[in-house]
Amino acid sequence: MTEPRPSPVTAGTIQTAAASRPSRRRVWSRELALALLTLSIILVFSILFPVSFRSTANFSAILRNLAFEGILAIGMMIMMVGGVFDLSVGAMASLAGVITGWLMKVAGVPVPLAVIGGLAAAAFGGFLNGFIVAKVRVNALITTLGTMGVFQGLALLIGGPGITFLPDSFTRFGQAEHLGLQAPVWFMIGLALAAHYALAHTRFFRQYYYIGSNAKAAHLSGLHVERLQIISFTLMGLIAGLAGIIYSSRIATASSTVGVGAELQAITAVILGGASLTGGKGTIWGAMIGVFFMALMKNVLIISRVSSEWQGIILGAVLVLAVALDSVMNRKKL
Amino acid sequence: MRNGTSLLAMRGIHKRFPGVHALKGVDLEVQAGEVHAVVGENGAGKSTLMHILAGVYRPDEGTIAFRGRSNVVIADEHSAQQLGIAIVFQERSLFGPLSVAENVFAGRQPVNRWGKIDRRALYDRTRVCLRRVALAVEPEVSVEHLSPAQQQLVEVAKALSVGARLIIFDEPTAALTETETSALFRVIAQLQSQGVGIIYISHRLEEIFQIADRVTVLKDGAGQGTRIVRETHPGELICRMVGRDLALLQRQSRGEPNTNPVRLEVAGLNDAEEFRGSRPYLQEISFQIRGGEILVLAGLAGAGRTELALSLFGVRPRASGEIRVDGRRVNIHSPAEAIEAGLGYAPEDRKDSGLFLDRSIAQNVVAARLNDFGAWWFKDRQGETVTEEFRRKLRVACTNVNQPVQELSGGNQQKIVLARWLLVDPKVLIVDEPTRGIDVGAKAEVHSVLRELASRGTAVIVISSDLPEVLAVADRVLVLCDGRIVGELKGDEASEEKVMRCATISR
CATH class of the missing domain: 3.40.50.300 (P-loop containing nucleotide triphosphate hydrolases)
Structure with missing residues (x-):
């Protein structure tokens, strides 16, 4: 388990060598491995399908399609660094979109207020999840599995199948384009940069690495573990709400089922990108690569005319393989 | 029969x-x-x-x-x-x-x-x-x-x-x-x-x-x-x-009276009602400790020593009891409040509740002192420099301070836990079984770290089941049994027999 104590002499030499040139972090990581794999896929398919794959339109489409899950994955990465996850995010996104749509179409509330209403509802839903997990101490999987059903049901109750023909003043944002990329993509990039800064450099978010690594030790070191958990669930709710509202702005419809299955897609991407189910590991940049890798895989499978049944099989196998590889590598180290 | x-x-x-x-x-x-x-x-x-x-x-x-x-x-x-x-x-x-x-x-x-x-x-x-x-x-x-x-x-x-x-x-x-x-x-x-x-x-x-x-x-x-x-x-x-030879660990206490001001005073501490009927159930715990003193809590497994530490540190709920640090009454309901009040606690089970095993040495050392390293741009470099100092002082054998702590030996891991608290520099430090499972050389080093900490005016409370260790480090020994303090011995008067007799017989 532990390494033998080096003799004083060798320990001394190692120390001086290290002091003069401190090695910061391990160079090899899941993020880097996945990035290289992603690059090689791009390379290979650019050669195989120079027309259909290597086009601006195709890449723009890939990004457009991943924006929704990408935004969710940012929140999910913060959660999983802290050692928890949230299955209700897809339903929460649907619910926030539907509430926003209902407020502006049915209740006649001005657009900005309707958006704020949708976000507030999503944040409250997230807070509820966090409260149940941290204070009542129900397991996160069970809590969010339950609230997923609740949020999905509420979305259907309020919006039916969906609320269509949302006002132009609302859809203008989601459908705007800059430099060939749609607004949701820009939004995802902006959120990712902000979240990367927060998770990598602020003291507040640094605490999530500690509670994810060992919640007991974090508690005994004076960290407010329960409070931090409630905050991360609330933040996740807010981010899910944003994702749902932006998506409904883009398609001009608040669909009650837009988020179905999105939670698992987000969790898959985040794990591929280096998060661990037990917490304490992961970066936003890893989450983004995970999301991009998944979207790219789907895209190349469609382009190479692989049937949709096989897409599921291949993506599922890739996930298990990636995590299995990690587990084998870690075992060797200990 | x-x-x-x-x-x-x-x-x-x-x-x-x-x-x-x-x-x-x-x-x-x-x-x-x-x-x-x-x-x-x-x-x-x-x-x-x-x-x-x-x-x-x-x-x-x-x-x-x-x-x-x-x-x-x-x-x-x-x-x-x-x-x-x-x-x-x-x-x-x-x-x-x-x-x-x-x-x-x-x-x-x-x-x-x-x-x-x-x-x-x-x-x-x-x-x-x-x-x-x-x-x-x-x-x-x-x-x-x-x-x-x-x-x-x-x-x-x-x-x-x-x-x-x-x-x-x-x-x-x-x-x-x-x-x-x-x-x-x-x-x-x-x-x-x-x-x-x-x-x-x-x-x-x-x-x-x-x-x-x-x-x-x-x-x-x-x-x-x-x-x-x-x-x-x-x-x-x-x-x-x-009956064994004690030459291995030198007795540190010289039996001189300690005249420093009282750092920690506990009066009439009782466990919360929810623990009644379970063992141990802390009852009427009262004691005080002065700056510069090493007080050992001795007793058998299950006597209530760890429970007392957790109670003081705000983890285990209390029904009553007054805690004073430097004469000022403090209200402690969580570890965060305990640290704020000037207490520190290094737990018994390093791996379970002491260390962040997959995190680096430096990140482990700064864990209880995150506020010192900047809110908007966390100064990892500064944390590494500080850790580097502790590494030299405590002679931690490692390749560099960015190594995950799980790669260290038990003795070095314990030094990392101590370094975290040395950085916090609490008024009262409680260390629970600080040398369990580590070798003799590292043991002596841990003891001297504790003694040095005390000599700078900290009140150190050591929980130990290792009798030679109890005698080696203690200025004073409190013996617990079934959640009560059942005996007090001066460090230079204590012997293994006396401690064991207290812990096993006085029910």
């Missing part, structure tokens, strides 16, 4: 593990209908010896005779069971959600012709077994709904149902109340009268004088002889258990 027929005879048992000679030719003889106590300090070899009887380990040398058969080989747990040897473990090995009957007959449920479990026969047979241990519960009840004492009796019933002739009790009363303890003793007496042999392991000497016929003392893996209980006394047993 013993009837003279030898049930078990172990002769010249040796067991070696890599680097440790755990048993050095131990003899143990148990007669049918006898309660035979085995005593010794932690690490004396009791568990190893019992694990050999249970078939977990094979002895390297020596012979075992059981029920008239000489040279018995106990190859595994199953063959121990077939011979008729059963252990009632400290940590109960029951299936919580399953019924009493399912537990007693686990894997041996009576079945009908089609392989279906015959419930009626199962419950009938279980009732017979439960009657033998005087346990009045229904066979259908889930085991997790029973009290610890009742669960223990279910284990005894299970042992009887497989026809055990020798039952080993490993610290059976550690979690029992006094009434439950005497109920267990009645069951043991009944088993005795049925000719079952009992091996009874306990730290509580007064229990041994209550129920045992003979007692065998182990020390550092060697037998110190077997005595008839009626012909010995606690003092003699303690002497045999601890």
Whole structure:
């Protein structure tokens, strides 16, 4: 388990060598491995399908399609660094979109207020999840599995199948384009940069690495573990709400089922990108690569005319393989 | 009570593990209908010896005779069971959600012709077994709904149902109340009268004088002889258990009176009501400690020392009690408030609750002091520089401070935990079993770190079960037993005998 104590002499030499040139972090990581794999896929398919794959339109489409899950994955990465996850995010996104749509179409509330209403509802839903997990101490999987059903049901109750023909003043944002990329993509990039800064450099978010690594030790070191958990669930709710509202702005419809299955897609991407189910590991940049890798895989499978049944099989196998590889590598180290 | 027929005879048992000679030719003889106590300090070899009887380990040398058969080989747990040897473990090995009957007959449920479990026969047979241990519960009840004492009796019933002739009790009363303890003793007496042999392991000497016929003392893996209980006394047993040479660890206390101001004062601390009935239950704890003093909390496992630390540190809820730091009354309900008030606590189980194993050394060191390294742009470099200093001062053997702590040895990991608190620089530092599982060299280094910390005016509270360590570092010793302070000894007057006597006899 532990390494033998080096003799004083060798320990001394190692120390001086290290002091003069401190090695910061391990160079090899899941993020880097996945990035290289992603690059090689791009390379290979650019050669195989120079027309259909290597086009601006195709890449723009890939990004457009991943924006929704990408935004969710940012929140999910913060959660999983802290050692928890949230299955209700897809339903929460649907619910926030539907509430926003209902407020502006049915209740006649001005657009900005309707958006704020949708976000507030999503944040409250997230807070509820966090409260149940941290204070009542129900397991996160069970809590969010339950609230997923609740949020999905509420979305259907309020919006039916969906609320269509949302006002132009609302859809203008989601459908705007800059430099060939749609607004949701820009939004995802902006959120990712902000979240990367927060998770990598602020003291507040640094605490999530500690509670994810060992919640007991974090508690005994004076960290407010329960409070931090409630905050991360609330933040996740807010981010899910944003994702749902932006998506409904883009398609001009608040669909009650837009988020179905999105939670698992987000969790898959985040794990591929280096998060661990037990917490304490992961970066936003890893989450983004995970999301991009998944979207790219789907895209190349469609382009190479692989049937949709096989897409599921291949993506599922890739996930298990990636995590299995990690587990084998870690075992060797200990 | 013993009837003279030898049930078990172990002769010249040796067991070696890599680097440790755990048993050095131990003899143990148990007669049918006898309660035979085995005593010794932690690490004396009791568990190893019992694990050999249970078939977990094979002895390297020596012979075992059981029920008239000489040279018995106990190859595994199953063959121990077939011979008729059963252990009632400290940590109960029951299936919580399953019924009493399912537990007693686990894997041996009576079945009908089609392989279906015959419930009626199962419950009938279980009732017979439960009657033998005087346990009045229904066979259908889930085991997790029973009290610890009742669960223990279910284990005894299970042992009887497989026809055990020798039952080993490993610290059976550690979690029992006094009434439950005497109920267990009645069951043991009944088993005795049925000719079952009992091996009874306990730290509580007064229990041994209550129920045992003979007692065998182990020390550092060697037998110190077997005595008839009626012909010995606690003092003699303690002497045999601890008599070792103390030259290894130098006594630090010079017995000079400490005139520094009082740093921590605790008055009338009581556990919250929710702990009433469980053991230990902290009651009327009052003490004080001055700056520059090292106070050791001694006592047996389960005496309430860790619970007291957790209570002071805001983890374990209190019903009452006043805590003053530097004369100022403080209100502590969480570790964060405790740290704010000037307390620090390095927990007993480093890996479970002390360290962030997959995080780097530097990140572990700064964990309780994140506020010092910038809110909007966390200064990792500065944390590494600070850690570098501690690494030199505490002589931590590592390649660099960005190495994950899980790659360090136990002694170096402990130094990282200490470094975290040295960085916080609390007024009062509580360290729980600071040298458990680390080698002698690192042990002495940890001791000198604690002494240096005290010499700078910190009040240091050490929880330790290691008697030589207690004597080596203590300026003063408080002995706890069953959640109360039962004795106070000055460091230069304390001896292993005095501490053990306090901890085992004064109930």
